[in-house]
Amino acid sequence: MRKVTLSDYRKIIEQYREIALKNGAIDVVQCGSVDNPGVSDIDCIVVVREWVEANRGLIFYNPEILSVLFTHGPFICTKDLLGDLFKYTTLRALGSSRSEYLTFFDEEKSKIIIAARQVRSWLHFDRILNSNFSDRSILLILKSVLYSLDECKIYFNYNSNYIATITSIKNKLNIIRSSATEDGIIDNFELHNLIIECKLMLSLAGEQMALWVAFATKIKNSNKHYVMNEFLNILAGNSKFDSISPEIENEIIMMRNFRAKIMGGYSASGAIWKGAEFPFHIDCSNLLGYRIWFRRYIKKIVVPMIRLMRKVHA
Structure with a gap:
């Protein structure tokens, strides 16, 4: 071929x-x-x-x-x-x-926008990374996971250790993807280890994002899955938010209109x-x-x- x-x-x-x-x-x-x-x-x-x-x-x-x-x-x-x-x-x-x-340069606005576009991705990846997919599909999924992890560095205050780990995952994924394009052979052991590493980092990113979302939107719960789902309800207009900053409230309203x-x-x-x-x-x-x-x-x-x-x- x-x-x-x-x-x-x-x-x-x-x-x-x-x-x-x-x-x-x-x-x-x-x-x-x-x-x-x-x-x-x-x-x-x-x-x-x-x-x-x-x-x-x-x-x-x-x-x-x-x-x-x-x-x-x-x-x-x-x-x-x-x-x-x-x-x-x-x-x-x-x-x-x-x-x-x-x-814009307002970090709070950046954080609410990134949370809004990553919350469904996080919940989705958290679920499907335990499923079976074809080699090509899992490589495409991991590339998307990497994009999400990269955006979440804002919740770690651009911590150098977090960024270094994401860079390491990116390099490993590129090596596996390159080998797949050259001869169609994938090292399943390396791929399995990379999936485990991505799951760990995804969990950490979810925790940090949920902590910020809970603080910004006054969600009184420490469970990250609860926070994520409640935030989806806020974005959809199914839940009210109280005592949040006018800038974040205005951004959420604009998201809802879009x-x-x-x-x-x-x-x-x-x-x-x-x-x-x-x-x-x-x-x-x-x-x-x-x-x-x-x-x-x-x-x-x-x-x-x-x-x-x-x-x-x-």
Whole structure:
């Protein structure tokens, strides 16, 4: 089998961009990075003028049909919400840094925004790192875990020991990912040890983040899982907050407004049912709830069949 190259990624994203632009998109923003061709997947945001527009086509929401380099559908966003999407989620345009979207210097604001976009990630990783996945999937998951750990250094006051440990994990992960792209062979012993190390650091990061969140939002509980879930309720508007600083209160209100607009857009367009991905950091239970897993199961079966049919008829 031919080795996957960066050129393959460029070609397939341009092919998808051409299709998306012909079907109502005004831009396709590639996210993340492609550090290890063959392992890295393609994340992208399709920017649209209006949420609801007819006849966008199957591939518009399901680029996995084009190539296995896509592992999920695109995120959808209108141009006016793109800045807030970068601010309140971990999605980043290719080549940009996270700090570019924290355009203020108030550390308390930075901490509440990072907590808002990391709390669901933390709960998710805390659960799924005990599950079985394919080698490629676990490598993608660990890369996302590393991003979360990196953002959480703000709760350790940028402690040099914490940063050194994160750097060590990053180096080990890069070695494993590189070996996987070269010959497809993964040292499962090293991978297992890295998963254990990530779990430990994730637990420590969760404790520090929960301590700050509890203090900032006046949640009177020391259990980090309770704090995280209560914070999600606050972000969703299901719980009230009392006696917090006006700056943090205002930021939470702005987050809620952004989330309401994204939820409304996805709901009006039916984008999730059609195959698009939803920003993970926002609760989508009002849109699909647990049915999203059923939709993903259908995609896992149907998309390879469509891809095969396209090859046969090409």
